[in-house]
Amino acid sequence: MxxxxxxxxxxxxxxxxxxxxQRRKDPEGTPxxxxxxxxxxxxxxxxxxTDIEVLQAALLHDTVEDTDxxxxxLEAKFGPIVTHIVQEVTDDKRLPKQERKRLQVEHAPHCSxxxxxxxxxxxxxxxxxxxxxxxxxxxxxxxxxxxxWAAEVxxxxxxxxxxxxxxxxxxxxxxGLKL
Ligand SMILES: Nc1nc2c(ncn2[C@@H]2O[C@H](COP(=O)(O)OP(=O)(O)O)[C@@H](OP(=O)(O)OP(=O)(O)O)[C@H]2O)c(=O)[nH]1
Ligand SMILES: [Mn+2]
Numbered sequence: 501m502x503x504x505x506x507x508x509x510x511x512x513x514x515x516x517x518x519x520x521x522q523r524r525k526d527p528e529g530t531p532x533x534x535x536x537x538x539x540x541x542x543x544x545x546x547x548x549x550t551d552i553e554v555l556q557a558a559l560l561h562d563t564v565e566d567t568d569x570x571x572x573x574l575e576a577k578f579g580p581i582v583t584h585i586v587q588e589v590t591d592d593k594r595l596p597k598q599e600r601k602r603l604q605v606e607h608a609p610h611c612s613x614x615x616x617x618x619x620x621x622x623x624x625x626x627x628x629x630x631x632x633x634x635x636x637x638x639x640x641x642x643x644x645x646x647x648x649w650a651a652e653v654x655x656x657x658x659x660x661x662x663x664x665x666x667x668x669x670x671x672x673x674x675x676g677l678k679l
Pocket of ligand 2: 535561562622
């Protein structure tokens with residue numbers, strides 16, 4: 501087996517252990533790990549991305565934000581490039597939600613190309629998820645607000661991956677939003 505396949509298995513294993521007790525917000529409580537795996541798969545399958553560090557960062561992208569994982573831990577295990585991409589897509593959960601959301605819109609255009617790819621796939625996964633089923637406690641208005649905010653973030657990511665951007669644009673159009 502080639503070394504990149506070994507590396508991806510090591511990475512997905514690490515993410516699965518870190519997210520092992522987390523569930524998505526859907527009524528069925530889908531295992532959280534389905535999301536990072538799905539984001540990495542969107543990149544390879546639909547985005548044509550072969551950069552192993554981007555695929556690894558996609559698998560790890562919510563570990564620092566949502567689990568006890570530290571950047572130091574990622575750096576020791578996966579190296580500085582993967583760690584930097586994860587840091588770029590990590591929200592500071594100590595900030596109020598409104599501020600975190602505003603900072604994503606502000607920071608998106610300044611991210612590296614690698615981080616922009618992960619952000620595009622993360623948004624595409626979450627928007628498809630919202631179309632498939634509404635998280636527990638979310639009103640139709642809250643779902644629409646997420647689309648409106650996501651469109652503002654994605655505007656700052658344009659010119660990164662045409663295939664992913666076209667798919668996002670279609671989802672926004674269905675909600676009456678333009679990129
Ligand atoms: N659509 C959907 N999202 C769910 C579900 N379960 C968990 N999530 C996560 O919830 C986040 C969106 O919910 P919000 O209320 O807007 O944000 P918050 O969790 O950061 O407070 C996303 O985080 P994120 O991946 O960090 O992305 P982002 O929203 O910060 O871009 C998404 O992955 C689900 O069942 N459906
Ligand atoms: Mn995510």
